[in-house]
Amino acid sequence: MIPEEVVRELKGKKNARVLVQLPEGLKTKAVEIAGELRQKGFEPIVSGDLCFGACDLKTLKGATTLHVGHSEFVRQENVVYWEYDYGQGLVPAAEKALPLLGERVGLFTTVQHLKKIGEAKKFLEGKGKTVLTAAGKTTRDYQILGCDAAGAVKIKGGVDSFLYIGGGRFHPIAIAYYTGKPVVAIDPFSLELQEIDSAVWEKDRALRQTKAMNASSYGILVSSKPGQKNWNLAETIKKKLESAGKETLVIYLENITPDTLLPYGVDAFVVTACPRIVVDDWKSYKKAVLLPEEV
Numbered sequence: 001m002i003p004e005e006v007v008r009e010l011k012g013k014k015n016a017r018v019l020v021q022l023p024e025g026l027k028t029k030a031v032e033i034a035g036e037l038r039q040k041g042f043e044p045i046v047s048g049d050l051c052f053g054a055c056d057l058k059t060l061k062g063a064t065t066l067h068v069g070h071s072e073f074v075r076q077e078n079v080v081y082w083e084y085d086y087g088q089g090l091v092p093a094a095e096k097a098l099p100l101l102g103e104r105v106g107l108f109t110t111v112q113h114l115k116k117i118g119e120a121k122k123f124l125e126g127k128g129k130t131v132l133t134a135a136g137k138t139t140r141d142y143q144i145l146g147c148d149a150a151g152a153v154k155i156k157g158g159v160d161s162f163l164y165i166g167g168g169r170f171h172p173i174a175i176a177y178y179t180g181k182p183v184v185a186i187d188p189f190s191l192e193l194q195e196i197d198s199a200v201w202e203k204d205r206a207l208r209q210t211k212a213m214n215a216s217s218y219g220i221l222v223s224s225k226p227g228q229k230n231w232n233l234a235e236t237i238k239k240k241l242e243s244a245g246k247e248t249l250v251i252y253l254e255n256i257t258p259d260t261l262l263p264y265g266v267d268a269f270v271v272t273a274c275p276r277i278v279v280d281d282w283k284s285y286k287k288a289v290l291l292p293e294e295v
């Protein structure tokens with residue numbers, strides 16, 4: 001059910017056409033959401049492209065974008081955000097994770113579970129835990145993004161471990177990677193539990209840098225996605241590499257995949273777009289791919 005405030009905001013944009021953009025996990029709701037929009041007098045069109053974050057905002061002339069499942073990342077005209085509340089209770093997940101947690105716990109989740117995270121905090125405190133959280137650069141308290149674990153970094157000195165309640169490995173890996181602390185991750189629907197060891201990511205970082213050690217030419221990748229475009233960073237890296245005697249080639253592209261990088265005769269790539277392309281997928285690339293801070 002689309003919340004009333006979202007419908008009100010859509011009406012205020014005065015466009016009948018609505019481009020519905022859903023992350024992969026919510027695409028199964030497309031028919032239902034489109035039906036509801038039609039009933040309310042809109043003409044829905046569903047964006048069929050892959051969408052992993054609000055950084056990848058799609059727009060269409062004469063339409064309002066309804067971006068579902070993420071919080072605002074880029075401010076743009078004619079876009080309405082619906083964060084989407086799963087409404088799933090989180091206490092059973094906190095209860096199952098409890099034996100694996102230290103005394104001081106950093107607690108995080110994704111935006112779709114924020115409304116219920118207070119219950120998990122209360123439960124943990126009732127069991128004697130000290131629970132900490134913090135907002136990141138673009139996130140609120142308890143909220144984590146794959147590219148913004150700054151909240152977790154802020155409190156890492158005050159916690160023994162982190163608890164992430166949410167689906168997948170994408171977000172807990174970010175916490176482990178940026179804090180170097182152990183992370184317990186639990187899916188609130190399946191109650192599947194995983195322990196993420198940060199040492200693995202440190203090893204990966206070293207291997208990536210070794211792979212690029214003898215590189216004399218670098219492709220600097222700039223994404224055309226609105227929330228991932230980072231020309232200033234690309235310019236800084238270019239200057240840094242050139243002053244060290246390296247050759248550079250700036251490449252502007254929408255999708256960074258192992259195939260799209262194959263034609264370029266450079267020795268290594270630096271990704272100024274989504275950091276997860278490097279952290280999660282670097283092994284799939286033929287040549288070294290580095291994060292900006294690894295150059």
Ligand code: SF4
Pocket residue numbers: 052053054055056145146147148227228273274275276
């Ligand atoms: S840049 Fe990557 S991690 Fe950040 S919101 Fe976009 S897809 Fe998620």
